[in-house]
Amino acid sequence: MMTELKSVGEVKLVGFRVVCAGDEYVQEIPKAAVRLQERKGEIQHALQPDQQIGAFIVEESSPEEDGYWIGLQVFDYGDIPTDMTTLTIPANTYGTILHQGTNHDIRQSYEQLHQWIRENGYTRSTKSWNLEIYQKGNQPGDPSDVRVELYDAILPQGEE
Template identity: 50%
Template sequence: MSNNTISDIVTNKLQELIIVGFRVQCPGDQYAEKIPKAAKEVTERLHEINHLVQPIKQIGAFKAAESTDDEDGYWVGFEVTKLEDVPTDMTSLTIPEQTYAILPYTGQASGIFGAYAQIHQWNVKNGQERLTNYWSLEIYNDWENPQEVDVLLCDPVKVSDKI
């Protein structure tokens, strides 16, 4: 169970981000099995990725809304400073600068869905519009044990002009 609460949520703008790794596409009920496998493989092949920013921070990216075929799926990889010599069977994704509601989450991977529900409730309470057609990010400090992940959940938002 996570010790993080809704009061831990902050809004922050993140700069453009380029990730190199694997794209996972499968029926919805298979993501829980396939994403950890892709995360393990990209970690094992980290030495093949050029221009790494922080090889200890694995990043997941997805769009919550229905998207085009080019944007469908879940990307898992590592941030790079520039694209150069991407390994043949890997892919890259550029995430534009965006404002996010961010919740640090530590706990079982299965609890992440509940943590996102907390973020969504917080968005409503704070007058922020959730942007489901923008990239959501999961920035992992520790991902190897699904019983105890350490991740920043970044849900894209449009900040309200309310005072």
């Protein structure tokens, strides 16, 4: 699997926030993805209406950061549907890897990515936003065939 470093500018998301017990995310995130797919037409200014993006922080420092966001990237916030939320993620550098397979196997892809980050002398930023960018052909809500590019935040060189 190809692993590489990517810099990403600020990302603005509109969508749903999922907050549940840790072992329930594997069921709840696909449900939110299906809801987002059904309602994508309500989101204004979407850059790519068919590309869902997930976001989370490994070690959140406040209740406001707890959970998993799934949304569409927008170039500007328009009228936000009442039950949806917004999230602005600052620019960052990420180690990335493409995961293809079941959502239960995603941990193995993350382990490969974390190993690559260490082997290349980078340090993970566990207090920054990580991204999961779902690929074309991904069927929201189908946990057996997930195609997602995983973006794990990297600390700037020299920071610990």
